[in-house]
Amino acid sequence: MTNQTISFSLNGEIVEIAVSPSEMLLDILREKMHLTGTKRGCGKGECGACTIIFNGKAMNACLIPAMRAKGADIQTIEGVESAHGLHPLQQSFIETGAVQCGFCTPGMIMSAKALLDKNKSPSKDQIREAVSGNICRCTGYVKIEEAVEDAAVRLRASAVKGGDL
Amino acid sequence: MVQNYVFPATVSEAVTFLSTNRGKARIIAGGTDLMLELQDGKNTCDVLVDLTQIAELKNITEENGYIRIGASVTHAQASKSDLILKHAPALAQACRKVGSLQIRNMGTIIGNIVTGNPAADAAVALAALETTAEVTTLEGIQTMPLEDMYAGVCLSCIDSCCQVVTHVKFPVKKKNQGSAYLRMEQRKALALPMLNVSAMVSLSGDTFEWARLIVAPVGAGPQHALDAEEFLKGAAVSDATIVEAGKLARNQAMFRSSAIRGSKEYRRGVLPVFVERVLHAAVEDARKA
Numbered sequence: 001m002t003n004q005t006i007s008f009s010l011n012g013e014i015v016e017i018a019v020s021p022s023e024m025l026l027d028i029l030r031e032k033m034h035l036t037g038t039k040r041g042c043g044k045g046e047c048g049a050c051t052i053i054f055n056g057k058a059m060n061a062c063l064i065p066a067m068r069a070k071g072a073d074i075q076t077i078e079g080v081e082s083a084h085g086l087h088p089l090q091q092s093f094i095e096t097g098a099v100q101c102g103f104c105t106p107g108m109i110m111s112a113k114a115l116l117d118k119n120k121s122p123s124k125d126q127i128r129e130a131v132s133g134n135i136c137r138c139t140g141y142v143k144i145e146e147a148v149e150d151a152a153v154r155l156r157a158s159a160v161k162g163g164d165l
Numbered sequence: 166m167v168q169n170y171v172f173p174a175t176v177s178e179a180v181t182f183l184s185t186n187r188g189k190a191r192i193i194a195g196g197t198d199l200m201l202e203l204q205d206g207k208n209t210c211d212v213l214v215d216l217t218q219i220a221e222l223k224n225i226t227e228e229n230g231y232i233r234i235g236a237s238v239t240h241a242q243a244s245k246s247d248l249i250l251k252h253a254p255a256l257a258q259a260c261r262k263v264g265s266l267q268i269r270n271m272g273t274i275i276g277n278i279v280t281g282n283p284a285a286d287a288a289v290a291l292a293a294l295e296t297t298a299e300v301t302t303l304e305g306i307q308t309m310p311l312e313d314m315y316a317g318v319c320l321s322c323i324d325s326c327c328q329v330v331t332h333v334k335f336p337v338k339k340k341n342q343g344s345a346y347l348r349m350e351q352r353k354a355l356a357l358p359m360l361n362v363s364a365m366v367s368l369s370g371d372t373f374e375w376a377r378l379i380v381a382p383v384g385a386g387p388q389h390a391l392d393a394e395e396f397l398k399g400a401a402v403s404d405a406t407i408v409e410a411g412k413l414a415r416n417q418a419m420f421r422s423s424a425i426r427g428s429k430e431y432r433r434g435v436l437p438v439f440v441e442r443v444l445h446a447a448v449e450d451a452r453k454a
Contacts, residue, residue: 060271063196063268133268
């Protein structure tokens with residue numbers, strides 16, 4: 001087994017870790033880096049609970065070979081909050097009631113963030129497409145859509161004010 | 166159990182890795198199917214040879230009258246590509262239907278073919294576009310029509326332990342040509358196609374010069390609806406001929422009853438409607454161009 005020490009950017013910080021060629025990124029994040037906000041749901045890329053942002057795109061961490069993280073820019077739910085407090089998406093999810101049991105929430109927020117990072121005025125269809133790979137068994141999705149729309153409004157407002165959120 | 170994971174910088178380096186490991190090394194591109202197969206023990210290898218760092222495989226280009234797609238081009242990338250949207254709307258439409266957005270951000274078009282699934286969305290669209298693949302081995306580069314890449318249902322002729330499909334290509338769209346893709350599905354996301362169809366048409370005024378019509382899953386790989394294609398050659402572009410083509414498409418559509426995709430009777434029943442819709446959409450695309 002050829003273990004390799006790889007380095008990558010995780011939530012804005014360069015990290016180094018030894019990984020084995022058969023390990024998956026989700027296991028590295030959860031078991032070795034103890035970032036358990038990224039959930040293991042189906043383990044097959046069908047539920048979206050393990051969604052992270054990998055080089056700017058939403059992906060299922062359960063399907064990414066850990067070795068592929070080498071040199072990548074990875075964001076997990078733990079990196080979404082800033083020194084100023086919760087991210088507008090997190091705030092909107094709470095205030096809109098888009099969180100019930102909470103298991104899908106980190107994945108939902110990462111999928112929504114991947115969208116809002118590129119498009120701060122998404123249409124309802126674009127929001128639906130962005131979170132269509134994330135399964136929620138509690139909310140019925142309406143509140144989640146509302147939360148993402150609300151977060152987009154907050155982000156646009158903060159951009160106007162020159163804020164950095 | 167995977168013992169080693171390598172990132173070749175060139176195609177020839179990738180082929181050399183495969184060759185020196187004598188059948189124990191395997192190509193990985195998107196990996197969305199392969200990683201699950203390795204975890205489930207349905208597939209095995211000692212070395213994974215990752216194509217995603219090879220610069221020449223990352224792009225969609227127009228070269229010598231062809232649109233050429235590299236092995237690490239993802240479904241998300243293709244669905245937004247101006248070249249694909251212009252020359253192959255069928256492929257862009259199909260790519261938007263694969264898995265979920267997360268899967269589309271990882272899974273590759275060529276992987277969609279090499280996994281051998283007969284109803285793989287992108288492969289069904291590519292079958293209507295007269296697609297060929299460039300396959301590199303230690304001996305050289307071979308060109309292979311898409312139809313020849315299937316050895317059976319969910320079986321590929323490509324041996325990823327010694328062959329690398331580096332690109333697929335199809336002719337650029339001419340004036341009066343158009344394509345479209347359509348699937349029947351239980352949900353709008355994260356659903357397997359119950360059936361899928363694609364079409365490419367070439368019009369001469371108000372008649373079909375020719376039409377390619379693909380139906381799946383009805384065999385090893387996407388299948389041509391041969392009787393409908395023959396009927397449409399030289400036929401008038403009209404509601405009546407399109408309805409007739411829909412009925413004729415049943416002749417080659419030997420669906421099997423499937424607990425996941427639906428019964429053969431049901432799918433045979435709805436097929437003509439989907440053929441009509443996809444032909445109308447392809448005609449509309451041709452007239453737009």
